Amino acid sequence: MLEDAIAVTRLRRAETMAKCMSGTAAKIICASLAKAELEDSETYARVPLGYGDVDAWLHGGLRRGALHEIFAEGGHEAAATGFTAALSFRVAADKRVLWIRQDFAAIECGDLAAIGLLELGLDPARLLLLRLADVADVLRAASDALSCTALGAVVIEILGNPKILDTVASRRLTLASAEKGVTPFLLRFSAKPQVSTAETRWRVRAARSPDKKENWGSPVFETELVRNRHGQTGRWIMEWSCDDDLFQNPCDKRAKDSGIVVSPPCDRSTAAAMEGVGGTQPIRRIV
């Protein structure tokens, strides 16, 4: 529906442009303009995350030029930060990433650390940091930044459920990102999900390291895709590979070592998972 709304506004804009011209030629131009813009908005590239199942569920990857929301479960703010950082750097490709945050979030959950990013395999030199005092400023800065095509992604860190972040605000972000193709990520701490125009919504918590003693502690996330505008939802355990800069299935890696092929037991018991064949069982859900 929202896509239609965008298309309609685009059509109107094209019409007003066409009014300045004359006759049938103008009409043709108008139609082709609208079509071109519509196609454009439909075909913003999708960025594969590297994890086969997730990419299949997302029809090839995370869409550029659309709003994505990441909710941190209580106490798992750092995990959600890592997940968002990884997504945003992947989506931004070789462009810069703007990270907007509130002063209060830094006191509550710690400040984003450059060496931490570096350890995750993300280049801190590509990050621009904007520290602001209140949410109104954060949203304003975000809408402004989404018009800068030299940015690849804008991460907006917001604590709690501020009143100002309503449907109108999220629609504004969606429209701004659809126009220029800069991808906003809303990173929400201690927040309840609310109505929004996001393309995808994720719920993230840290997953336990595999029970093998050596080399524990790589960033493993228990992610739940709770909303997917163009597809199914699901749950996965995703591991961020700091060396290859992509997500992978931790079991694939372990399977390679041990020779057993098994899917990650995130929503079932280990025994049940061992019985099954490879591949994740997505939980279908109506949102």
Add this chain to the structure above:
Amino acid sequence: MLRLSAVDHKATSLGLVAGMPLANARAMLPALEVVAANAPADRKSLECIADWCERYTPLVALDPPRALLLDITGVAHLFGGETTMLDQVQSSFAKQGFAVCGAIAGTTAAARALARYRDGAIAPCGEEADFMAPLPVEALNLDPVTTHALRRAGLKTVEQVASRDRAELTARFGAGMVFTLDNALGHVEQPTSPRISPPDYSVEHQFAEPIVTQDAALAVLKALAPHLASMLEEYGSGARRLEAGFFHVDGVMRRIVIETAKPTREPAVIERLFHEKLDALADPLDPGFGYDLIRLSARRVERIDPETIGFNGNANAERKISCLIDRMAARFGSRRILVFQPNDTHIPEAAAVVVPAQYAKPTKAKWETIRDRGEAPRRPLRLFAQPEPVDVIAEVPEGPPLRFRWRRVLHTVAFVEGPERISMEWWRHQGPQPTRDYFRVEDREGKRFWLYRSGIYGRETAAARWFMHGIFA
């Protein structure tokens, strides 16, 4: 004892002088109106007036407690000559309700003395001595002891002092006094020290009728920007700091300053930055009775090397980024938009510094990962600015943690790795800094923390304290 610190014209005519005890003054005039002296407020209003005086010359120096020195070298003709200019300055202050006296002379001491003792005098260059001659010695503005000594010696006017041999005066009062005297007589120059250095380039627009809306002011800035840009272009430079001065009719002047990451001279950019800044002001521009002069000046300029705009996107992207940085800095302040830079130290919290993006310069230090290939991250993603104390249960005092309580939640350790011992930089600190033993910890839920024990048990401390320094992704 309370004394009069300043008196107005009427009080002077009734015989009151500054420095007189308040009791005496009250005895002479029981109906005397007294206002408590407030030196800081006086200073502030003097600075306000100095700002406003920038409409006459960029070189305005304070001469506390209640005088200003305007260096009008080369600007008098813009206001119709020295006489007209002095009239104009005096009348504009009179209109605002100030009692003002002024004079023009070739040297600072002469101008200062004439303004106080011969209001409205204009001493042409080289004739200061003639103007100064009949004035009392107090006009020299020497310290009270010297003035008193000169009077005691029977030297009551400047002329009498000037007639004495310089060697005698130097022997008796020191070289400083002789310098002041020669300065007052126009023999030697003393430079003024303007409170704000003059801008490199400036353009201004003066209005016959004051303008009163912010939109109109912005439109004027927009019109001025191309003029400034063409001046900058002529000299091959661009501005890093731009200032818009709004001169009110009623004697107030407001400065709005914007800074840029790269030298710029594009009128559209300049206008947009001012627009952002004015929009975001905490105390918006208050036009009052309107502005009658708006000035746009380049306060800090740097050379712009001409560059060809390539077809590849990189240079364009860099330009767009620096535009974005400038916009954010104009709106929120330059200390809000930051970039990370590596710092050559092994102390975790200092290994990266955040610097304002506008002032970031390339550094020699490089980003270096600590983990080896294939290893898990060894530094946390979120770091606490102030490490938070943690209650830890360990098997032995120097052992790794088994359980710990942080923010009132008990965590049971599932995996632990450590210690990674980090010593503080003893060559940078005066007092001893406890060594930190860092532990990478994962609890049963999968949350990964970075804890440290402050001080080596038994050597540096008897009761080690634990801190939470960061959280891994």
